[in-house]
Amino acid sequence: MAEQAGSVASLAFPGSRSGETPLARALTTPQGRIGARILLVAILLLAWEFAPVGKGTGFWLSKPSLVAGTIWQWILDGTLRVHLQATLAVMAEGYVTGCLAGIGIGIVLGLVPRLHRVVSPFLAGFYAMPKIALAPLFIILLGVGDLSKVALVAITVFFLVVTNTIEGVRDVDRDLVRSLTLMGATRVEVIRKVVVRSALPWIFTGMRIAVRYAFTNTLLAELIAANRGLGFLIEFNSGNFNITGAYAGIAVLVLCSVLLTELLSRLEARVSRWRG
Amino acid sequence: MSTPSQQAQSGARDSVVGWQVALGVALLIGWEIAGRAGAARWVSEPSKIAVKLWIWLGGPLYVHLAATVTELVTGFAIGASLGALAGMMLGRSPVAAAVLRPVIVGLYSVPLVALAPLFIMFFGLGYLPKIVLVGIVTFFLLFFNTFSGAQRIDEDLVHSMEIMGAGRWEIFRKLVAPGCAVWIAGGIKTALPYALVATVTGELLATRAGLGLLLSQAAEQFDMTSIYAVLLLLMVIGLLLSEAANRIEQRVLRWRQAAE
Amino acid sequence: MDQIAPAPTQSRKRDDPAKIRLVGAGKTFQVRGTELEALKPVDLGVGGEEFVALVGPSGCGKSTILNLVAGLLAPSAGQVLYDGEPVTGPNRRVGYLTQKDTLLPWRSTADNIRISLELKCRATPRAEATDRVAQMMELVGLRGFEHHYPAELSGGMRKRAALARTLIYEPETLLMDEPFGALDAQLKLLMLDQLQRLTRHRRMTVLFVTHDLGEAITLADRIVVVSARPGRIRAVHEVRLPRPRDVFTIRFSEDFARQHERLWDELKDDIIKGTDV
Numbered sequence: 001m002a003e004q005a006g007s008v009a010s011l012a013f014p015g016s017r018s019g020e021t022p023l024a025r026a027l028t029t030p031q032g033r034i035g036a037r038i039l040l041v042a043i044l045l046l047a048w049e050f051a052p053v054g055k056g057t058g059f060w061l062s063k064p065s066l067v068a069g070t071i072w073q074w075i076l077d078g079t080l081r082v083h084l085q086a087t088l089a090v091m092a093e094g095y096v097t098g099c100l101a102g103i104g105i106g107i108v109l110g111l112v113p114r115l116h117r118v119v120s121p122f123l124a125g126f127y128a129m130p131k132i133a134l135a136p137l138f139i140i141l142l143g144v145g146d147l148s149k150v151a152l153v154a155i156t157v158f159f160l161v162v163t164n165t166i167e168g169v170r171d172v173d174r175d176l177v178r179s180l181t182l183m184g185a186t187r188v189e190v191i192r193k194v195v196v197r198s199a200l201p202w203i204f205t206g207m208r209i210a211v212r213y214a215f216t217n218t219l220l221a222e223l224i225a226a227n228r229g230l231g232f233l234i235e236f237n238s239g240n241f242n243i244t245g246a247y248a249g250i251a252v253l254v255l256c257s258v259l260l261t262e263l264l265s266r267l268e269a270r271v272s273r274w275r276g
Numbered sequence: 277m278s279t280p281s282q283q284a285q286s287g288a289r290d291s292v293v294g295w296q297v298a299l300g301v302a303l304l305i306g307w308e309i310a311g312r313a314g315a316a317r318w319v320s321e322p323s324k325i326a327v328k329l330w331i332w333l334g335g336p337l338y339v340h341l342a343a344t345v346t347e348l349v350t351g352f353a354i355g356a357s358l359g360a361l362a363g364m365m366l367g368r369s370p371v372a373a374a375v376l377r378p379v380i381v382g383l384y385s386v387p388l389v390a391l392a393p394l395f396i397m398f399f400g401l402g403y404l405p406k407i408v409l410v411g412i413v414t415f416f417l418l419f420f421n422t423f424s425g426a427q428r429i430d431e432d433l434v435h436s437m438e439i440m441g442a443g444r445w446e447i448f449r450k451l452v453a454p455g456c457a458v459w460i461a462g463g464i465k466t467a468l469p470y471a472l473v474a475t476v477t478g479e480l481l482a483t484r485a486g487l488g489l490l491l492s493q494a495a496e497q498f499d500m501t502s503i504y505a506v507l508l509l510l511m512v513i514g515l516l517l518s519e520a521a522n523r524i525e526q527r528v529l530r531w532r533q534a535a536e
Numbered sequence: 537m538d539q540i541a542p543a544p545t546q547s548r549k550r551d552d553p554a555k556i557r558l559v560g561a562g563k564t565f566q567v568r569g570t571e572l573e574a575l576k577p578v579d580l581g582v583g584g585e586e587f588v589a590l591v592g593p594s595g596c597g598k599s600t601i602l603n604l605v606a607g608l609l610a611p612s613a614g615q616v617l618y619d620g621e622p623v624t625g626p627n628r629r630v631g632y633l634t635q636k637d638t639l640l641p642w643r644s645t646a647d648n649i650r651i652s653l654e655l656k657c658r659a660t661p662r663a664e665a666t667d668r669v670a671q672m673m674e675l676v677g678l679r680g681f682e683h684h685y686p687a688e689l690s691g692g693m694r695k696r697a698a699l700a701r702t703l704i705y706e707p708e709t710l711l712m713d714e715p716f717g718a719l720d721a722q723l724k725l726l727m728l729d730q731l732q733r734l735t736r737h738r739r740m741t742v743l744f745v746t747h748d749l750g751e752a753i754t755l756a757d758r759i760v761v762v763s764a765r766p767g768r769i770r771a772v773h774e775v776r777l778p779r780p781r782d783v784f785t786i787r788f789s790e791d792f793a794r795q796h797e798r799l800w801d802e803l804k805d806d807i808i809k810g811t812d813v
Binding site for chain 2: 606607627630631632634636638640641643651654656658685687705
């Protein structure tokens with residue numbers, strides 16, 4: 001089996017000696033990797049821009065330059081700001097509400113296992129339901145404004161956070177609780193000092209995962225029925241067969257998602273540093 | 277003869293079930309009363325919902341149920357198999373891993389379900405846009421999981437297989453694929469609920485048939501009973517899907533559980 | 537698909553009686569952009585049916601030599617020859633046993649042992665394979681554990697299963713990289729004894745890496761001392777202890793002690809200097 005540098009097969013099914021091809025060696029350096037990625041993205045963008053396509057395909061494909069132009073237009077005339085703010089507002093409100101409810105109820109359920117056992121199949125049932133299906137219901141009950149969207153996001157976040165919080169509270173070291181009680185601590189003190197403290201990592205995990213769900217569900221809610229927001233932008237342009245506009249919306253979406261993820265991981269790194 | 281502690285345990289279990297039944301019944305009764313007392317505009321009544329479901333199950337439901345299930349299963353099957361395959365193949369290639377990783381991680385963070393309107397624009401109102409949406413969402417989730425798994429495959433295992441004379445395809449079949457099975461199962465567990473969300477979202481936006489259509493039609497007509505009926509059905513489907521995913525995971529983890 | 541390398545012609549064999557030969561073979565690795573010389577060019581020959589031990593401090597390149605012979609690495613300098621032919625890929629004529637038992641965790645013990653017989657290059661009909669697996673399991677003392685998963689076996693049992701898996705396809709050469717390092721003293725002696733019997737019975741060529749001098753002296757015909765990184769061959773010692781050797785009592789013989797002392801003298805400088813792995 002000679003070294004098959006450059007053969008596609010060796011990319012998919014590399015053997016032991018594949019790490020020794022010049023390509024692989026170049027990629028061991030960080031510069032090599034970044035260079036390769038930039039090259040990849042550049043090739044894709046150029047291909048998209050200059051691909052020789054007929055009128056029909058051209059309509060559906062659009063071009064990066066046009067898309068960029070639309071985004072620029074949006075920045076200039078404030079469209080972007082308006083919609084991004086709307087999305088952010090709904091997301092934040094829903095997230096905070098959901099977290100507070102989730103943590104509060106999670107702690108209670110965690111502390112009263114009996115109650116949790118009784119309630120858990122009901123929780124499981126709701127958890128399994130695709131929350132987006134609640135959108136039409138909420139719109140009828142709460143109107144077409146922001147409230148229905150916030151409610152949707154809040155419920156999604158709630159289920160996530162409550163599950164993690166319950167786990168965290170249940171995970172508490174019984175011995176620790178017992179020894180503190182023997183020292184004379186009241187129930188409330190024990191809860192504050194031990195239970196909540198040791199449940200924190202779980203709670204944080206839940207909150208961390210919930211951010212992404214909040215983002216996703218805000219967008220989904222805006223898709224279904226809204227007149228503002230990033231999701232609405234995408235839906236509106238798609239509905240009008242404005243391909244470039246739809247792509248522009250998606251591009252903004254991708255950018256925001258990446259920024260959000262990056263922000264979250266930086267935050268996480270910070271938090272874990274001072275927690276040791 | 278069961279021991280006193282066993283009897284105590286089963287007694288405790290019975291009481292939990294007892295409370296659950298009591299809670300369920302209390303909720304239903306409360307709901308019914310609220311509905312009859314005038315809040316039916318918002319909450320309908322369990323009795324009416326039950327009747328509606330009964331009528332639906334007599335016939336009209338199946339077209340929509342079939343549509344939703346078809347879209348879900350087709351999209352999932354295609355997306356999952358392609359995603360797992362791609363994950364396994366690329367995960368084993370250090371070249372691909374080094375270059376693609378940040379791109380994939382970046383894309384993974386994008387809520388792909390938001391692309392639903394795009395696909396409807398492309399593919400119209402039939403099954404296809406939903407299948408494509410479910411397929412893409414599933415693909416990425418499975419790809420990411422399987423990719424991680426394939427990267428973690430012990431090189432020493434690969435070496436020993438090569439020495440024994442395994443060809444590349446044999447290594448794939450006997451080492452990489454079973455080695456990734458755990459990750460694939462995990463990916464399926466994550467992806468199934470998402471697939472359902474994608475299907476319902478697509479249907480809510482625009483469709484000719486499906487549970488989402490029932491839902492949006494009911495909403496337009498302020499038909500609360502039907503809305504709740506559909507929600508109940510979706511809950512059941514969701515539960516079935518997660519049970520299925522759990523069973524798959526159990527099966528795959530047999531060898532791990534043997535050690536515990 | 538890939539095939540086993542064709543057997544060399546008779547005339548080749550007569551030219552060079554060595555089964556394994558390294559000619560100026562060296563290895564340099566690229567790690568994060570810098571070069572790391574693991575093995576300086578060395579010359580080494582291992583004759584047919586010979587048992588050669590490689591000893592030296594940790595990280596000195598013994599394993600690199602083994603991997604070169606196994607074909608898992610390509611030499612950066614010089615040549616690696618097996619039966620007179622250069623090694624250009626994973627060497628299928630050898631068996632390879634490492635410290636880590638590379639059993640597949642999702643296969644039962646019997647299925648693990650059977651795996652080499654499932655491969656295309658030596659496909660064996662099911663019935664015959666089952667027989668041979670049973671024989672092998674009997675040989676290594678694992679009868680009764682056919683359906684157990686590796687996670688359910690003790691370390692020593694997994695080692696024996698790995699040995700069975702390696703021997704079942706009857707390789708003519710065995711490459712071993714500190715295979716018994718993780719076992720307790722009793723078990724180690726048992727395995728050494730078994731290894732000696734099997735390799736003599738089947739007339740195998742063995743290249744055996746260890747840091748345990750006693751192990752080396754007990755089993756080997758020759759001991760190659762490798763110096764600290766970058767690895768060089770410092771010396772080659774002949775082991776003149778008569779065969780067959782009783783693994784359990786040979787440690788108490790004077791000749792053994794003398795040989796041990798000589799080797800230790802050779803190595804202690806390197807070990808005391810401390811190798812930075």
